[in-house]
């Protein structure tokens with residue numbers, strides 16, 4: 543897995559963390575999430591050498607997230623995943639130390655306060671990331687269009703057009719139950735600008751679908767030694783006195 547600097551200098555709100563359910567605090571003021579995703583804003587899918595990203599046109603408020611713990615409206619800019627080399631591990635967050643084979647991150651930035659992702663990423667209330675755990679089980683029909691595009695972006699820095707994909711199909715049926723806490727990006731620049739919203743309910747994907755994730759490569763086409771893109775998750779970070787709130791009892 544990606545080790546990197548163990549702690550960011552002065553970093554006391556780093557991610558990911560273990561969510562200790564019995565220590566989370568129910569907050570009745572937490573609202574249901576409100577997502578409005580327009581599949582027409584989907585643009586491309588690419589291998590950035592850490593994961594694969596599905597990127598959305600975030601020049602207007604077409605695909606947005608609000609409600610939940612958020613005061614402002616946030617724009618979807620991309621989603622990506624983290625996974626393991628085996629089904630035994632792969633997620634970044636854990637629940638009472640329980641590992642999942644993979645985790646989806648839907649990345650949004652505060653378009654009420656900032657005009658670009660690059661600005662928002664430096665600010666306390668700049669980003670909101672929805673985390674969804676993946677379990678191996680039945681095939682996820684909505685995911686298949688994405689899985690079919692992966693062989694075309696096997697190598698780092700490869701990119702293909704990818705359109706008309708509704709990321710809402712990757713959310714669990716129940717999006718009212720979640721944990722939320724203030725944390726950071728889990729890959730560089732590791733900035734502490736993220737309101738994390740981790741779904742209690744997981745989604746299911748098939749073993750074969752997850753195997754295609756593992757067929758991706760960290761390395762670019764020119765490199766002699768090819769390395770499988772697996773275990774692209776960060777080690778867990780200290781809670782440093784933070785409280786994880788829950789939207790459910």
Ligand SMILES: NS(=O)(=O)c1ccc(B(O)O)cc1
Pocket residue numbers: 647649671726727728729730731
């Ligand atoms: N893994 S994560 O969702 O925390 C994340 C999101 C975005 C970026 B980034 O745009 O550099 C890095 C990490």
Ligand SMILES: [Zn+2]
Pocket residue numbers: 622623624647728
């Ligand atoms: Zn991520």
